[in-house]
Amino acid sequence: MSAVLEVTDIKKNFGGISAVDGVSFDVREGEILGLIGPNGCGKSTLFNCILGQLTPSDGEVKLDGKVVTGLRPAELNKLGVSRTFQLLQVFPKLSVRENLILAGQEHQGNMASRLVGRSDAGLTEAANQMIGFFKLDHLAAEPAGGLSYGQQKLLDAAMAFMGGPRLVLLDEPAGGVNPSMLADLKDRLVAINREKNATFVVIEHNMEFVMSLCSRVMVMAEGKVLAMGRPDEVRKDPAVIEAYLGH
Numbered sequence: 001m002s003a004v005l006e007v008t009d010i011k012k013n014f015g016g017i018s019a020v021d022g023v024s025f026d027v028r029e030g031e032i033l034g035l036i037g038p039n040g041c042g043k044s045t046l047f048n049c050i051l052g053q054l055t056p057s058d059g060e061v062k063l064d065g066k067v068v069t070g071l072r073p074a075e076l077n078k079l080g081v082s083r084t085f086q087l088l089q090v091f092p093k094l095s096v097r098e099n100l101i102l103a104g105q106e107h108q109g110n111m112a113s114r115l116v117g118r119s120d121a122g123l124t125e126a127a128n129q130m131i132g133f134f135k136l137d138h139l140a141a142e143p144a145g146g147l148s149y150g151q152q153k154l155l156d157a158a159m160a161f162m163g164g165p166r167l168v169l170l171d172e173p174a175g176g177v178n179p180s181m182l183a184d185l186k187d188r189l190v191a192i193n194r195e196k197n198a199t200f201v202v203i204e205h206n207m208e209f210v211m212s213l214c215s216r217v218m219v220m221a222e223g224k225v226l227a228m229g230r231p232d233e234v235r236k237d238p239a240v241i242e243a244y245l246g247h
């Protein structure tokens with residue numbers, strides 16, 4: 001399997017703080033990689049360095065073998081890199097379908113179409129497919145703000161997959177989602193991975209969710225990679241247990 005994403009020796013300092021301290025890993029095509037670690041260990045900073053929200057102090061990011069370090073988020077979007085944020089990014093007054101269309105326009109770098117008219121740039125069909133895929137049919141015309149929190153997280157994840165991205169980085173997709181919706185969310189993420197061969201990286205604090213969703217898990221502590229491996233290997237790694245119990 002070829003690597004979609006290769007991260008080599010990424011570092012990010014904030015003044016005297018070394019938030020990410022020499023992290024290297026790769027993500028293979030069709031893989032779901034989990035990224036876990038105690039609060040403040042550098043997960044979000046690492047995501048932001050990969051996604052162009054932050055410029056790394058050092059290191060290299062490659063997408064499909066091409067160096068993309070330092071590219072802006074919009075440029076990465078056009079290359080097929082998509083993300084969700086810890087906090088929901090849905091537009092509450094727009095319908096579920098409109099939110100998906102807008103996300104598709106963003107992925108195409110086509111936000112200007114918002115200003116020049118309500119043309120959907122051919123994205124209604126793609127949005128309808130995503131609605132079906134994420135089982136949001138009964139909510140398609142509802143304003144997103146009227147959905148439950150768990151449904152909005154499902155929509156938020158669906159938005160990241162509009163436009164058939166090459167790589168999706170999901171930041172705490174399960175955060176605050178109740179157990180019954182969690183099962184739906186996991187089920188849909190597994191399905192999109194299998195049926196569309198989608199590749200993604202998931203930051204998540206919900207250990208059970210991440211261990212059952214991901215094929216490999218990377219554990220960070222204090223800006224470094226502490227462990228990387230299959231969920232069952234990582235779960236019993238003494239250094240990982242210590243990192244969690246120590247906090």
Ligand SMILES: Nc1ncnc2c1ncn2[C@@H]1O[C@H](COP(=O)(O)OP(=O)(O)OP(=O)(O)O)[C@@H](O)[C@H]1O
Nearest residue numbers: 014017018019037038039040041042043044045046
């Ligand atoms: N913009 C910033 N300026 C200064 N320090 C920052 C900045 N962003 C993050 N940090 C620091 O870098 C370290 C890593 O933070 P980061 O948010 O990446 O951790 P995290 O693992 O994502 O945490 P959480 O699980 O709580 O989201 C922390 O010490 C944090 O205080």
